[in-house]
Amino acid sequence: MVRDASPALARAGSLGALVLLTAVIAGCGGGEEAGATPETTTIYEDPPELQPGEDGAFELRFGPSAVEIGGRRFCLRAYNGMTSGPTIRVPRGEDRRVHVTLHNEFTRSDFREIASMMGHGARSCHDFNLTNLHGHGLHVQPNFATDDPADPCEGDGCAPGGRYFGDHVLHEVGPGESARYRWDLDEDGIHHEGTDWYHPHIHGSTAIQVMDGAAGALIIEGALDELPGIARARERVMVMTQVPIDHENTVPLSEGEECTEDNLSVTDFLAVETLRATLINGKLRPRIVTPPGQVERWRMVYAGSPDEMGMKLHVAKDAACSDFDKAPIETTQIARDGVTLPQFYRSDTVWVSPGYRADVMVKMPEQEQTLCLVGRRPNDLLGSVIAIVDVSRSAGEPTEVNLPSEADVAALAPPTSWTGMVDGQETEVSCDSVKTVHQKVVLLVPTPGSQPPDLGSDVALMSCDPEPTRTRSIRTRRCASVRIRTSAVASSTTGGSGATGATVS
Numbered sequence: 001m002v003r004d005a006s007p008a009l010a011r012a013g014s015l016g017a018l019v020l021l022t023a024v025i026a027g028c029g030g031g032e033e034a035g036a037t038p039e040t041t042t043i044y045e046d047p048p049e050l051q052p053g054e055d056g057a058f059e060l061r062f063g064p065s066a067v068e069i070g071g072r073r074f075c076l077r078a079y080n081g082m083t084s085g086p087t088i089r090v091p092r093g094e095d096r097r098v099h100v101t102l103h104n105e106f107t108r109s110d111f112r113e114i115a116s117m118m119g120h121g122a123r124s125c126h127d128f129n130l131t132n133l134h135g136h137g138l139h140v141q142p143n144f145a146t147d148d149p150a151d152p153c154e155g156d157g158c159a160p161g162g163r164y165f166g167d168h169v170l171h172e173v174g175p176g177e178s179a180r181y182r183w184d185l186d187e188d189g190i191h192h193e194g195t196d197w198y199h200p201h202i203h204g205s206t207a208i209q210v211m212d213g214a215a216g217a218l219i220i221e222g223a224l225d226e227l228p229g230i231a232r233a234r235e236r237v238m239v240m241t242q243v244p245i246d247h248e249n250t251v252p253l254s255e256g257e258e259c260t261e262d263n264l265s266v267t268d269f270l271a272v273e274t275l276r277a278t279l280i281n282g283k284l285r286p287r288i289v290t291p292p293g294q295v296e297r298w299r300m301v302y303a304g305s306p307d308e309m310g311m312k313l314h315v316a317k318d319a320a321c322s323d324f325d326k327a328p329i330e331t332t333q334i335a336r337d338g339v340t341l342p343q344f345y346r347s348d349t350v351w352v353s354p355g356y357r358a359d360v361m362v363k364m365p366e367q368e369q370t371l372c373l374v375g376r377r378p379n380d381l382l383g384s385v386i387a388i389v390d391v392s393r394s395a396g397e398p399t400e401v402n403l404p405s406e407a408d409v410a411a412l413a414p415p416t417s418w419t420g421m422v423d424g425q426e427t428e429v430s431c432d433s434v435k436t437v438h439q440k441v442v443l444l445v446p447t448p449g450s451q452p453p454d455l456g457s458d459v460a461l462m463s464c465d466p467e468p469t470r471t472r473s474i475r476t477r478r479c480a481s482v483r484i485r486t487s488a489v490a491s492s493t494t495g496g497s498g499a500t501g502a503t504v505s
Contacts, residue, residue, distance in 0.1 A: 056099055066253065067083045133200065140185060212243060
């Protein structure tokens with residue numbers, strides 16, 4: 001796989017300066033919130049790849065991170081000083097053990113209210129500075145790694161008995177604490193190669209942290225990556241997040257202002273359910289430059305929330321993608337959610353829900369032109385440009401011009417049938433063999449018998465006390481020249497009252 005050289009990260013660090021190109025994009029009927037963000041593009045960059053430290057562990061540091069987005073600086077909860085986080089890449093092999101040490105670099109809790117249904121659902125109080133780590137897509141031990149006397153866990157952050165945590169989504173890592181994880185990928189057979197990702201998984205805090213960009217790609221390599229048509233294709237890792245940079249209660253950093261846990265830019269859970277610009281690797285409308293005829297593999301991770309998104313690639317009518325042809329270009333999906341597909345899925349749309357991944361092969365046109373990657377969501381049906389692709393000879397010679405063989409890819413797909421109990425008999429089960437629907441699930445929002453809320457009324461979520469008898473009502477507000485900060489930060493997932501909340505799992 002051909003990748004651009006990117007700075008390796010051994011510790012927390014900065015992505016460095018961004019090169020800004022002024023390219024006004026009208027959005028072709030798109031609907032990123034009318035307002036503040038100047039519609040510029042930045043040069044596309046893959047996330048840096050995290051390198052293990054001297055102890056062999058990847059280090060993730062969760063804390064206040066100063067980042068630049070669209071010409072403005074923000075203070076966000078994120079990993080290693082960037083949004084999105086660095087890529088963890090695991091080469092092909094056997095008996096692979098991935099050690100990750102998570103450091104929570106906040107120093108105190110910050111409790112805030114969350115609520116579903118645009119703030120009108122039942123409220124609950126959560127610590128926005130409480131976190132943990134989830135390897136989304138991994139098939140590993142869910143609580144603790146298997147005990148191994150040859151690899152004992154030592155130091156702060158170990159599980160009881162000197163063990164490592166596995167993919168333990170119920171473990172809590174409080175401010176000032178650490179946790180040591182070990183993901184034994186091949187414990188029950190060689191782990192399937194694929195595009196996975198990592199992110200926090202604390203009930204009540206997940207959405208607010210992931211929305212800030214606390215998410216990164218977790219790539220497991222294998223035989224698929226070595227196939228002709230893939231091995232020399234240009235790989236791009238695209239982690240898509242939706243930081244609420246234009247929300248009324250999001251406060252950018254002023255010039256020269258330091259980013260600390262006292263002046264975080266995003267503290268209002270209501271921003272979760274608003275229309276937010278889709279960033280790719282923390283960049284607003286990045287510009288990709290690639291040769292004519294180049295075959296590219298796009299590893300797409302959708303860390304947005306709460307809506308699904310459909311992405312289409314259109315031919316631009318101008319270099320800024322202010323307008324484009326309505327007919328999209330067909331692309332070829334070879335894997336979904338970290339699993340190789342048994343046949344190609346050719347479509348003009350890549351559909352993703354929160355947490356979904358897609359491996360997409362894109363064959364660039366033979367002529368120089370500009371393409372527009374447009375994302376459409378339920379609250380943005382006409383779509384907004386999320387990336388621009390310049391097909392230009394200035395990018396040099398293509399590294400690959402042929403798509404992979406469908407038969408070669410299908411040969412590496414896992415089985416699509418399994419053995420299970422159907423009507424009391426053990427049967428080989430597949431989607432084709434089961435003809436009778438045995439169970440139907442209906443989600444009703446709100447719960448029958450409950451009174452639907454008035455979604456048109458004003459609502460404000462506040463800082464809170466986890467003790468219900470001492471609930472405070474300190475509201476965070478922003479005025480024209482004064483901003484009032486509370487000293488608490490809480491979280492982001494579901495809010496009750498029979499209604500679904502914004503959740504990334």
